[in-house]
Amino acid sequence: MSKIAIIDYEAGNLRSVQKAFESLGYDAAVTSDAGDIKSAAKVVLPGVGAFGDCVSGLERAGLRETVLGVIASGRPFLGICVGMQMLFDKSYEFGEHDGLGIFRGSVKKFPDEIVKQRMKIPHMGWNSLSIKQKNHPVLNGINDGDMVYFVHSYYVQSEDAAVIAAECDYGVTFTAAAARDNIFATQFHPEKSQTTGLRLLKNFGEWKC
Template sequence: MITIIDYGMGNLRSVQKGFEKVGFAARVTSDPRDLAAADKLVLPGVGAFRDCMANLVDGGFVEPIRAHVASGRPFLGICLGLQLLFSESEEFGLHRGLDIIPGRVVRFPADLRVAGEALKVPHMGWNQISIRRPSPILKGVADDASVYFVHSYYVVPDDPEVVATVTDYGIPFCSSIWRDNVMATQFHPEKSQQVGLTILKNFGELS
């Protein structure tokens, strides 16, 4: 069973519907005890890093998430669910994350430009991914596929080998990661039409 963590700050139903559309049952839970029985775990998220991390701590999810990752079972982070995996974020001060993936979460520079034209932050809408390491969830996804983003911060892993895809928004940034059983995307697969459904299907098929 695919288990989606409900810690009060995520686009849960659309993620659940995305899995159902590609043939996989997915349950949403706000009970951390359910994570021990999860075959595959999904951590979505929208909002501020500090508040989301506080909700994970207060909800008792931190150790069950770490235990799931340590067990080798598949894990998928989406948007803020990617950022929370990292050591710390500079959003509204410096805040500690789950520290599963060493690295930082930083804000896009204020002076982003392409061909002299200023870019808005947040980075919102469709953009392309460039595959650096073909993670299991990218099977059948084109190197220049377009996916949907909504974010003002991006991750900077300490180890460049965890970077699965890069996207350009005035600067190149890491748009997804892969390390062992941990996969996570800055973009929203559940909002990325057929490409996103392919990613969700690939995750559902992992053993």
């Protein structure tokens, strides 16, 4: 099967993503080498931690333009967690930080009212999806109500309803997955989402766009 490059910019547990793809039979490699990323058939951008740190890490690794080039090339691209958030215009996590500007929208903190409802922040654990792009190949076999695993204190508020592939509710309705053209991205962690997550990764591995 085709090689999948998982971008290493020191922001996340990349090995768990790699192991999930390998369990499905895919040749997946963790790499910070721009040449390897540019030559891969598919590319994954994970991310764990603060938005600003992740953007800075990508820039320090010299991979910001590499990511933009992969997206522009039309090859299948998967963003995970902060890797999804960075595709939007900006984040208000610990200040204001510019993202990659691929999608219109921003990353905001869950409102304080959630805590008053005895809902914990970060939003951590299992929650259900509401599928919006029901015919998207990466969501094949994934249905409304399927459970996936989240870990985040900030959420994406998309300004373009057309890119929302799935939503989730946690006090507010937020973008759980975004997609357009060759890009698919998830706020949740598919590598931690058991059967549903592995189905999504398998669909991505098979995706021809």
